[in-house]
Amino acid sequence: MNDKQSPQSETVAWTGIVSDVALAVAKGSIGYLSGSKALMGDALYSGADAAAKLAEALPWRPEQGKKNKGALQAEHRRGKKEPIIAVFCSVIIFMGGLQILFSAIRDLTLGHLSTPGEWALVTVLLSILLKEAVFQYQYRYFKRLGDGSHASYADSHRFSLYTSITVFLGITLSMAGSYLEWHPLLYMDPIAALLTGCLILRKGYVLVAGSVYGKPVQELPPEEAANFIETVQRVHGVIRVEHLKAVEQGRYLNLEVKISVNPRITVMEAQDISECARKLLQHRFVHVGDVHIDVVPYDPGYPYKSNHELGDNDIPTLLQ
Numbered sequence: 001m002n003d004k005q006s007p008q009s010e011t012v013a014w015t016g017i018v019s020d021v022a023l024a025v026a027k028g029s030i031g032y033l034s035g036s037k038a039l040m041g042d043a044l045y046s047g048a049d050a051a052a053k054l055a056e057a058l059p060w061r062p063e064q065g066k067k068n069k070g071a072l073q074a075e076h077r078r079g080k081k082e083p084i085i086a087v088f089c090s091v092i093i094f095m096g097g098l099q100i101l102f103s104a105i106r107d108l109t110l111g112h113l114s115t116p117g118e119w120a121l122v123t124v125l126l127s128i129l130l131k132e133a134v135f136q137y138q139y140r141y142f143k144r145l146g147d148g149s150h151a152s153y154a155d156s157h158r159f160s161l162y163t164s165i166t167v168f169l170g171i172t173l174s175m176a177g178s179y180l181e182w183h184p185l186l187y188m189d190p191i192a193a194l195l196t197g198c199l200i201l202r203k204g205y206v207l208v209a210g211s212v213y214g215k216p217v218q219e220l221p222p223e224e225a226a227n228f229i230e231t232v233q234r235v236h237g238v239i240r241v242e243h244l245k246a247v248e249q250g251r252y253l254n255l256e257v258k259i260s261v262n263p264r265i266t267v268m269e270a271q272d273i274s275e276c277a278r279k280l281l282q283h284r285f286v287h288v289g290d291v292h293i294d295v296v297p298y299d300p301g302y303p304y305k306s307n308h309e310l311g312d313n314d315i316p317t318l319l320q
Contacts, residue, residue: 012141013053019134020050023127030123036116036174037107038189039124041100041196042167046127048096048203049160051089055207090208097200104193113186115178116171124171128164131157142287163199166192228255231284237261237273239298254290255281263297270295 024047031039107113135157170192177185225246232241243258259277261270274293282288 012138016134016138017050017053019130020046020053023131024050027123027127030119031116034117034120035114036120036167036171036189037100037104038167038170038192038196039116039120041104041193041200042124042127042163044093044096044100045160045163045196045200045203046131048089048093048200048207049156051093052156052203052207055089087208090204093200093204093207097197097204100193100200101197104190104197107190108187108194113190115174115186116189118175121168121171121175124164124168128161128168131160131164159199159203163196166195166199170195228257228281228285231281232257232259232277235273235277235280237265237269238277242296253285253288254292255288256292256294257281258294258296260296260298263299 024043026043027039027046028043031037031041031043139154139157170188170190173185173188177183177188225244228246229241229244232238232244238259238261240260241257242260243256245256247254247256257277259274261273274295278291278293281291
């Protein structure tokens with residue numbers, strides 16, 4: 001991967017943000033006109049998705065290889081502002097979720113029930129299809145990169161899908177109750193709104209917890225780290241990758257690599273090999289953040305002898 005793919009990754013990420021905003025506006029408008037509290041809750045959840053992705057997309061990392069002291073200081077200041085943006089979005093999400101909860105509880109207790117229109121059902125179905133199409137596009141793209149970021153998209157999409165399915169069932173059962181003149185089914189739309197409000201509060205909590213306490217650190221499985229190992233082994237001078245650990249932190253991956261090199265080279269040459277491997281990883285994988293590389297001399301282990309030992313030792317290696 002080269003530097004030209006970084007803008008493409010940003011485009012893929014912003015596609016999800018724009019689609020979530022569009023879905024939030026569409027579902028919110030149709031939900032308000034049709035009187036469906038559940039659909040309005042689903043619209044708020046889409047807006048929460050957009051806010052969470054926007055909080056991660058705003059502090060873009062400067063291009064690797066072009067960081068100077070001033071750029072690092074600016075990035076450090078921007079890193080301090082990132083939690084502020086996320087907390088601000090979390091407060092808005094919490095307020096919206098509480099509003100949906102209180103509105104649903106009021107409708108359930110006072111019996112203010114109304115049947116959503118057919119457009120509400122059509123809207124939630126179209127939103128599920130569009131959301132699934134955008135997710136497949138993002139998931140397959142980032143999975144093809146091999147950096148492990150597709151896992152976060154799958155986790156976020158799962159709860160978003162749960163919300164939309166809950167709203168779909170609530171609207172469908174409420175409409176069925178109206179057609180069948182079965183009054184208890186009319187409660188399903190506010191019940192779906194109540195469940196949606198709980199999911200919105202969970203979304204806000206996850207966002208603020210990840211901002212204040214830090215996002216959970218997840219180590220990638222060995223099969224996900226295979227692409228990084230293959231990349232490092234292409235560097236001239238690297239004999240073997242002794243150990244590689246890829247840790248997912250937010251949008252980026254931090255790598256800890258141990259490589260073995262020829263024991264007869266100088267320390268300066270070993271540092272050059274390490275720096276070349278680090279730059280290759282950061283340029284090939286746009287979601288790689290910090291890379292820590294340890295260099296050790298190559299040791300084939302007993303009972304084998306390395307070439308440098310054979311050249312410096314006059315003692316025969318065969319038994320006499």
